[in-house]
Amino acid sequence: MSWSEESLQRADDILARYPEKRSAVMPLLYVAMREDGYLTDDGMRQVAELTGVTPAQVQSTASFYNMYKREPVGKYLVSMCTSISCFLMGADDVLHAIEDEAGIPAGEADDEIGVEHAECIGACGGAPACLVNYELIEGLTPDKAKELVAWLRSAKPDVINADEMQALFGGKTSFDWGIREERGAVGPFPAFGPFGTADVNTDALEPGRST
Amino acid sequence: MIVEALTRRMNAHPTDSHTMERYLETGGYEAARGAITKTRDELVETVKESGVIGRGGAGFPAGLKWSFLAPARPAYLVVNGDESEPGTFKDRQLLERDPHAMVEGIIIAAVANEVHHAFVYIRGEYPKPARRVQQAVADAYAKGFLGKGIFGGDYDLDVTVHLGAGAYICGEETALLNSLEGRRGEPRLKPPYFPAAKGLYMAPTIVNNVETISNLPYIFGEGVDWYKGLGHEVDTGTFLMSISGHVNKPGNYEVVHGITWRELIYGVAGGIRDGKELKAWVPGGASAPWFVPEEHLDLPITKDETGKQGSMLGSGAVIVMDEDTDMVAAAERLVRFFAEESCGQCTPCREGTTWLDLILQRVLHGGGREQDIDLLMDVSDNISVGLGWPPKQTTICPLGPSAVSATLSLVKHFRHEVEEHIGRGTPVTISGVSS
Amino acid sequence: MVTITIDGTEVQVPAGELLIKAAEDSGTYIPRFCWHRRMNPVGMCRMCLVEVEGPRGIMLTPSCTMPVNDGMVVHTKSPTVEKAQEGVLEFLLLNHPLDCPVCDKGGECPLQDQTLSHGPGESRMVEEKRHYEKPIPISDLVLLDRERCILCARCVRFSEEISGDPLIEFMDRGNAAEVNTFPDEPFASYFSGNTVQICPVGALTASAYRFRARPWDLREVASVNPLTTTGDGVTVQASQNEVLRFLGVDNDATNHGWLDDRSRFGFEWIASPDRLATPLAKSGDGHTEVSWGEALGAAAENLSAVIEAHGPGAVAAIGGARGTNEDAYALASFMRSSVGSPNLDARLDDGLGTHLLSSLAGKGEIGDLETARTVLVWAADLKEEHPVLYLRVRRAAQELGATLITVHPTATGLADRATHTVTYRPGEGHDLLDRLRAGSGDLADVRAALDEGPVVAIVGRTGLAEDPALAEAVTAFARDLPQASVLPVVRRANTYGAIDMGVAPDLLPGRVAAGGDAGHTGWEKADTSVGLDTRGILEAAADGRVKALLLVGADPLRDVPDADLAARALDAVDVVISIDCFLTDSTAKADIVLPALGFTEKEGTVTNLEGRVMKVNRIVSGPGQARADWSIIDDLAARMGRPLGFESAEAISLAIAEHAPAYGGITWFLLDWKERDGVVAPRDGVEQPLQYIPTTSLRAVGSGGAKRGGFALHLGRLLYDDAVLTRQGASIADLAPGAYAVLNPTDADRIGANGHVEVDGHRLPLRRDASLAEGTVAVPFNQPDGPPLGGSSHVDVAPGAGA
Numbered sequence A: 001m002s003w004s005e006e007s008l009q010r011a012d013d014i015l016a017r018y019p020e021k022r023s024a025v026m027p028l029l030y031v032a033m034r035e036d037g038y039l040t041d042d043g044m045r046q047v048a049e050l051t052g053v054t055p056a057q058v059q060s061t062a063s064f065y066n067m068y069k070r071e072p073v074g075k076y077l078v079s080m081c082t083s084i085s086c087f088l089m090g091a092d093d094v095l096h097a098i099e100d101e102a103g104i105p106a107g108e109a110d111d112e113i114g115v116e117h118a119e120c121i122g123a124c125g126g127a128p129a130c131l132v133n134y135e136l137i138e139g140l141t142p143d144k145a146k147e148l149v150a151w152l153r154s155a156k157p158d159v160i161n162a163d164e165m166q167a168l169f170g171g172k173t174s175f176d177w178g179i180r181e182e183r184g185a186v187g188p189f190p191a192f193g194p195f196g197t198a199d200v201n202t203d204a205l206e207p208g209r210s211t
Numbered sequence B: 001m002i003v004e005a006l007t008r009r010m011n012a013h014p015t016d017s018h019t020m021e022r023y024l025e026t027g028g029y030e031a032a033r034g035a036i037t038k039t040r041d042e043l044v045e046t047v048k049e050s051g052v053i054g055r056g057g058a059g060f061p062a063g064l065k066w067s068f069l070a071p072a073r074p075a076y077l078v079v080n081g082d083e084s085e086p087g088t089f090k091d092r093q094l095l096e097r098d099p100h101a102m103v104e105g106i107i108i109a110a111v112a113n114e115v116h117h118a119f120v121y122i123r124g125e126y127p128k129p130a131r132r133v134q135q136a137v138a139d140a141y142a143k144g145f146l147g148k149g150i151f152g153g154d155y156d157l158d159v160t161v162h163l164g165a166g167a168y169i170c171g172e173e174t175a176l177l178n179s180l181e182g183r184r185g186e187p188r189l190k191p192p193y194f195p196a197a198k199g200l201y202m203a204p205t206i207v208n209n210v211e212t213i214s215n216l217p218y219i220f221g222e223g224v225d226w227y228k229g230l231g232h233e234v235d236t237g238t239f240l241m242s243i244s245g246h247v248n249k250p251g252n253y254e255v256v257h258g259i260t261w262r263e264l265i266y267g268v269a270g271g272i273r274d275g276k277e278l279k280a281w282v283p284g285g286a287s288a289p290w291f292v293p294e295e296h297l298d299l300p301i302t303k304d305e306t307g308k309q310g311s312m313l314g315s316g317a318v319i320v321m322d323e324d325t326d327m328v329a330a331a332e333r334l335v336r337f338f339a340e341e342s343c344g345q346c347t348p349c350r351e352g353t354t355w356l357d358l359i360l361q362r363v364l365h366g367g368g369r370e371q372d373i374d375l376l377m378d379v380s381d382n383i384s385v386g387l388g389w390p391p392k393q394t395t396i397c398p399l400g401p402s403a404v405s406a407t408l409s410l411v412k413h414f415r416h417e418v419e420e421h422i423g424r425g426t427p428v429t430i431s432g433v434s435s
Numbered sequence C: 001m002v003t004i005t006i007d008g009t010e011v012q013v014p015a016g017e018l019l020i021k022a023a024e025d026s027g028t029y030i031p032r033f034c035w036h037r038r039m040n041p042v043g044m045c046r047m048c049l050v051e052v053e054g055p056r057g058i059m060l061t062p063s064c065t066m067p068v069n070d071g072m073v074v075h076t077k078s079p080t081v082e083k084a085q086e087g088v089l090e091f092l093l094l095n096h097p098l099d100c101p102v103c104d105k106g107g108e109c110p111l112q113d114q115t116l117s118h119g120p121g122e123s124r125m126v127e128e129k130r131h132y133e134k135p136i137p138i139s140d141l142v143l144l145d146r147e148r149c150i151l152c153a154r155c156v157r158f159s160e161e162i163s164g165d166p167l168i169e170f171m172d173r174g175n176a177a178e179v180n181t182f183p184d185e186p187f188a189s190y191f192s193g194n195t196v197q198i199c200p201v202g203a204l205t206a207s208a209y210r211f212r213a214r215p216w217d218l219r220e221v222a223s224v225n226p227l228t229t230t231g232d233g234v235t236v237q238a239s240q241n242e243v244l245r246f247l248g249v250d251n252d253a254t255n256h257g258w259l260d261d262r263s264r265f266g267f268e269w270i271a272s273p274d275r276l277a278t279p280l281a282k283s284g285d286g287h288t289e290v291s292w293g294e295a296l297g298a299a300a301e302n303l304s305a306v307i308e309a310h311g312p313g314a315v316a317a318i319g320g321a322r323g324t325n326e327d328a329y330a331l332a333s334f335m336r337s338s339v340g341s342p343n344l345d346a347r348l349d350d351g352l353g354t355h356l357l358s359s360l361a362g363k364g365e366i367g368d369l370e371t372a373r374t375v376l377v378w379a380a381d382l383k384e385e386h387p388v389l390y391l392r393v394r395r396a397a398q399e400l401g402a403t404l405i406t407v408h409p410t411a412t413g414l415a416d417r418a419t420h421t422v423t424y425r426p427g428e429g430h431d432l433l434d435r436l437r438a439g440s441g442d443l444a445d446v447r448a449a450l451d452e453g454p455v456v457a458i459v460g461r462t463g464l465a466e467d468p469a470l471a472e473a474v475t476a477f478a479r480d481l482p483q484a485s486v487l488p489v490v491r492r493a494n495t496y497g498a499i500d501m502g503v504a505p506d507l508l509p510g511r512v513a514a515g516g517d518a519g520h521t522g523w524e525k526a527d528t529s530v531g532l533d534t535r536g537i538l539e540a541a542a543d544g545r546v547k548a549l550l551l552v553g554a555d556p557l558r559d560v561p562d563a564d565l566a567a568r569a570l571d572a573v574d575v576v577i578s579i580d581c582f583l584t585d586s587t588a589k590a591d592i593v594l595p596a597l598g599f600t601e602k603e604g605t606v607t608n609l610e611g612r613v614m615k616v617n618r619i620v621s622g623p624g625q626a627r628a629d630w631s632i633i634d635d636l637a638a639r640m641g642r643p644l645g646f647e648s649a650e651a652i653s654l655a656i657a658e659h660a661p662a663y664g665g666i667t668w669f670l671l672d673w674k675e676r677d678g679v680v681a682p683r684d685g686v687e688q689p690l691q692y693i694p695t696t697s698l699r700a701v702g703s704g705g706a707k708r709g710g711f712a713l714h715l716g717r718l719l720y721d722d723a724v725l726t727r728q729g730a731s732i733a734d735l736a737p738g739a740y741a742v743l744n745p746t747d748a749d750r751i752g753a754n755g756h757v758e759v760d761g762h763r764l765p766l767r768r769d770a771s772l773a774e775g776t777v778a779v780p781f782n783q784p785d786g787p788p789l790g791g792s793s794h795v796d797v798a799p800g801a802g803a
């Protein structure tokens, strides 16, 4: 159950950022997901070892949070917000469109795509909104959502980039997004430098360009 | 009505307001540079004078909070960027578009509270804001604004950016501290675990919201008088309000308190979409009891007035519902949120919120019974004993009692809609996922 | 004290105490599920809500998190309170399976009780309940039924706060929250059974007890845990003359209600089919059943013949620590007076000096840990040998903030809570002590901590191969530390009582030094000189000076570290008479075997490591014809023509109160009716007769022979081993891990060991532990199929063949 050198190095860097080792449990759980694609028992054991707590304590923490997936959720996790503001703006229909197009009911996944409903993702001004690997798309419609799923299946992007998806499938945003963000997510976990989960999306489209 | 303080830079520089270059070019880090030469007492006094209240939901005066910090050291500063209350998306904009304002605010707050290690806790679903903040922090280290001997002086300050992982309850400050310690994000008992006394690692800790902290560079940069001059005499400064739902122009707006709801909804947010009628709105996040036009539209938006009317401004999220809204469905969606996000410690919250949601779902799906309205009220009463406002705190944190707001508002203002659902006995289409 | 008003009545309660506790102690019981008086409050279940009048009106608040303050006015039964409690109960029952008729907890379940008194009649929830797979085993001993769980976190908190093995945790969140363990990582705690006891519902059940009885069928009696020396309070429950359950009792002085699993589940030996029920006499290679008359007659005849031929000194007795004080007093009287031999010892060459064990009694108590600033543990690994003391030390360090120092050849079970973990090579303890005394080098901090009193020092042999004189030296050092309490610890249950009763070569009953005036004993004639200890007896037996051995609940072949010496001794003697519950390796060699009653089958007193005398009680009758030790001994004495004239255990207890000076005034009546938590002997006003003088007679293992091998041997015990009472308890018999050898990784690599090693030619699985001092090999003592290694302080270690 050993991590790659790279991940172990990252773990060291993360541990160094906290006064107490146990504080590194959450970031390390993301590193564990990056290693295995989702959070495995071995991953939790490794985190336990690195932080000096028991695997049961790690699992207790991990299972408290929604984003540590202990089952595979595919390469692309589509989290559709169905909380109040998105609901008011038709989110349930969008979710159904996603489920239909993906052929996957919310809460399940195939090798490629996982679908779930999410509570408010902080994009209510651009409702209805969803996340793909935690990268945002605002102002969705059922049709655009279907296109999104189809695109994920066909384009199979290595790096999920919010600006690219927003340009292709999004609509109104909560606020002006400003300059295009280069980086994106390499799997169903948040793209954040210290976790090794963010990468530059080289073939992302410029905003405004469409397929 | 609309003012520009916190939003000035991002409005003026839509593409690059988040960069160090732009921040410095627009006067950035001067306030912090000045602050580090001051004493704790002076800094705390300035914040007290400014009257700035917390923007995280509870509206507690920031200066007062700082003055409560217990004397033991080390002390910690934690910026609450967990923003997860449905309807709220203001912190995301600040984090994404102006992260340096927060970093500068952190420096000021840290020095004022003798903190040498600050944390920014950002919800896990906000990787982009987190990346922007991480970049801003890295740039600040590179410039010597963070790290050893900041601004060439002898004050050391480290900042760690921490990502959450999907749990609304971590916005509650003591749950956030547990989370930051690598534990389950369960709120702690208060007393004895007030963060200012026993917070992170049981050390004295200041927890402030992103917006609260982002205000500091303006308070210290432009001066207390300027700051107080901006807004309402009691709720000083400007407020970022997130408006969503059935309005023509949803979004974040920087406003001063004291304007009326009518001005906000019909003026700032452009009125109800498609010319429909306004039916009700949630004035301050999912936890807040609803307002209805007949009673509340011309009331001023202030902390006190909203409180008097039995609701709250909370995190500044306004969710607007038009005449076509099925209020039972809306209430269910709000209750479901709390049922899903309850940490599960307290029996009434864990069991009660789920039960309320199940009842509402049943009513929506045509299985409502005569006695269900009373049952909803009684279950609510057992979660929030006495059903008063503000709720009696009969649970460890306010989440449990918050969960009954929607149900109570529903029965109070839209009882007939519930009765209609029950009377119809036939399912209306409520799409969505059952929990 | 402050005055508060509860439901209209003013009561005086300690300032700052939690309201729920203050109310209960002053007569008002507030219902609760999550609060437990030995754990920190969490305020989760919300059952204990009460109304408190305050400046801002009446607040509804949980009484388990609210400290009392003067003038507080509390309502525990107001309509609002009752409504809130009913609400909580209804919530808890929403998802509860209500399977009380098939639940082990039925009849003693707070949830069931509360529901009957406060609860709603019928469920108002028409929706589906939460469902989980029915009971899942979470350890070898405990089952978890998550449907019954009310998520009070008592079990979780116990494992984190009390026992320090957080293996059972909350998983998931909110309405989906459940208690569980990590996959493939069971709740393997030495203390798991406590969670069964404190679980307020039937969610955690003991596999040993499952479906065995209904609470209303049980009879119960208060007693003391027979398997440890801490004096843990227990309730023994039985049905139809069979002991079915041990429960911990909250004795404030000792166990705080906790028990280790060996003690809790180990009682199954009592009803073991292997129990001896009939006297046996040797015939050929085996034994045949005989009558008591035949057996005792033969035993008396044999002993008399030995006395006749070789003098009384040729008779020796080993054992007596498994019985009551009354049994021990009878044994001491028999040996010293009836036989006239000073050769008797309750220790099995694994103990400490008798003066150390006896004379310090009353000078230090377990309760001193509550106020200690510094705790020094230089003894066996407490987790393995003194589990409840281990919990108390953990508490001192974890909850009460004491500085904890452990000194041992390895890091111990306390390592995670120890401020200083000092390790050393066995044999170098005296040097270490010198350096510690001087505070030299890296021990400066440790030394400085020891200057911060009050200090509690727990002292014992860190392992069986260690020189017992080290503990004496450590004691001498520790006694001079500021406000020091010294607790000398040995493991075998009633060793302290037996020694106090004079089952020792150098003590007479009541902590009086042998060799001096014996007027107090009341014996007509007796040999009160200093005799041989167990090692001396075995050596004398091996070379023919001792001809008859009386084994009283002793199995020297397994219990004495030098098994080889024990074997030679047993082979050499003419007569072996054994009083025992089982046919052990040693008793199998006896000429006469006399079946004895065990704990729960007889009444009497025992003495714990503090010198606290406590009452044990009877709840079942023993197997077949088994009799109490004292009665067997009394009969034997009579048949030898040297009667003791004891009529009952209680009569012996009166003799003890009269003739054993340190036990003056300690009667059954006192213990049964007034001092339920026991009394430390000597009582107030009674003088401690014995002064502490370090013993020099005990010799280190292997001290006779040359250092054989290159590795110092650390021979420690584990909680679960191959001792007969463990082997005979079905639930715990398989928990002994078996023998293994531990090396420091550096040593292991140096000798090229991998997988296995050969320790003095015995092949053992290798474990690595960087905390073990280099040059040391650690092997647990008396494990199933373990090697006999106790004869030497040093051994050879070589890489295991084929590894």
Ligand SMILES: Cc1cc2nc3c(=O)[nH]c(=O)nc-3n(C[C@H](O)[C@H](O)[C@H](O)COP(=O)(O)O)c2cc1C
Binding pocket: B053, B054, B055, B056, B057, B058, B059, B060, B062, B065, B080, B081, B082, B083, B084, B085, B168, B169, B170, B171, B172, B173, B174, B207, B208, B209, B210, B212, B213, B397, B398, B399
């Ligand atoms: C259930 C719950 C959720 C909360 N969520 C947030 C949040 O997402 N962000 C936030 O800043 N404060 C949140 N708070 C408020 C915090 O507990 C805390 O009061 C705040 O962070 C303090 O910062 P302030 O004084 O600057 O407002 C929440 C409180 C509760 C009870």
Ligand code: SF4
Binding pocket: B169, B186, B187, B341, B342, B343, B344, B345, B346, B347, B349, B350, B395, B396, B397, B398, B399, B400, B401
């Ligand atoms: S009220 Fe709900 S969210 Fe808050 S601590 Fe209790 S169970 Fe957790």
Ligand code: SF4
Binding pocket: C148, C149, C150, C151, C152, C153, C154, C155, C156, C179, C195, C198, C199, C200, C201, C203, C204
């Ligand atoms: S298993 Fe028992 S002790 Fe543990 S949380 Fe559930 S009800 Fe409480």
Ligand code: FES
Binding pocket: A081, A082, A083, A084, A085, A086, A087, A119, A120, A121, A122, A123, A124, A127, A128, A129, B086, B087, B088
């Ligand atoms: S409700 Fe969907 S993003 Fe807030």
Ligand code: FES
Binding pocket: C031, C032, C033, C034, C035, C042, C043, C044, C045, C046, C047, C048, C049, C062, C063, C064, C065
């Ligand atoms: S006993 Fe007080 S909340 Fe559970």
